[in-house]
Amino acid sequence: MKPEVGTILGLSVQKLALGIGQEGAAFAQGTVGLLSMVLTLAAKEYERGADIRVAENRDIRALFAELAPTVEDATLRVALTEAAASRDSSLRISDLNSANYTLRRLLTRLLIAAEERGALPAQKRIWAVLKALAERRLVQLGP
């Protein structure tokens, strides 16, 4: 999720410190309302951020373990097998992100390989993971 929570907290304070009240009541009201919403979303991300990433990394690794044996490209197959066996080094968001970005890049390579081979069952499995990923990452505005 970009921007990161830390960036949002820091820049929200900066935005307030710059004196949005000088811009006039209507603009200040709109900006404060938006800041409030963004900070509420940041609080939710603080609560669920690690959980989302751990679940996503777990699902992608499981997919790689399942599909790696079917991949013809030896280099990609080895990369998938190694990634499937990897583990998150900590529950810090930065560490989880680092692993997640590596996994997501490999996921794109895997999908491209499946598309090029016309491997429909593999594509369907990958899309099931992608749909779950998108659903899990969906930002909910309500409580």
Added chain:
Amino acid sequence: MNELEDKLAAYLRAKLAAPELEVVNLARIPGGASRETYRFRARYAERGKPVDRPLILRRDPPASLIETERSAEYRAYDAFHKLGLPVPEPIALELGNEALERPFFIMAEVENCTTGGILSPDPFGQHRERVGRQFYSVLGKIAAADPKDIGLDDFEGATTVRDAAGHEVARWEKVIDEDELEPQPIVRAALRWLKKNPPPPAQKICVVHGDYRTGNFLVDDNGEIRAILDWEMSHLGDPLEDLAWAIDPLWAGADPARPGGMIPRVQAIDIWEKASGLKADPKALHWWEIFASLKGAAIWISAAREYEEGRNIDPVNAFSGWYCLSVHNRVLAERLAAEIGA
């Protein structure tokens, strides 16, 4: 604010040949995220009679949600205002930095109106049917206008009916390549699908508004659309691009059967077809709908980068990078998975 008021007054005195002109009640207002927007009144005398004119100033920010071409936006306002569509009258355009430190333009303010919020479950209430009929009818009229007849045939964009889709995919792929901060497997898959499955050629090349949607027009208390705003992404292209963007699920998407919180999709398309004289071929429209969500994703990716790097700390950029991108990622995932029966 006083300094800006003084500079604006000095500019308008010269521009309108009104040496006594005063600028009063200058206040920044929310909205139009890609430029700073101010409301003010210009008071002066015209042929001896007092004038009290509500105006809007749109000034370039240091960095914007998406880099857009301000003279194109101004010319689009001018052309469609003259065509008789509900578009505010443009007053002045300045591309230099001398008058107000950054480029800007001024247009008439359409007073006593509201925009429909994109997060609202029912943005137009009892007026939803009336607003919807006007909304798609005006869009059809924009599509019907010949760019040459309205002096906009030199706009940036597609040059032939065959390159409209490819031109837009290339435009937004470049934005994604430049601004992506984290790997986006769904967005990348969408780009590949769009390139592998091009739509039929456009029926014609028209002026595409580029951001025609709930939230970008003003409605009065009677449900009358008084002003189509935010023409900053206007360009030449396929008329279906605007229609697909207008019915995208992000805009007031609580009821998917009523895109934009207005009228049912089937009725919307029917009104657009009648007003434009064009056909919304389902296969072509389907392609443009997937493109619309991809284009949205590109804009939100770009907004997130602007914010993350501190170039524009308007919280709307953070909101877009989180909420809007997450919605479009889900829409794309569902639609692309459906393509292969997943």
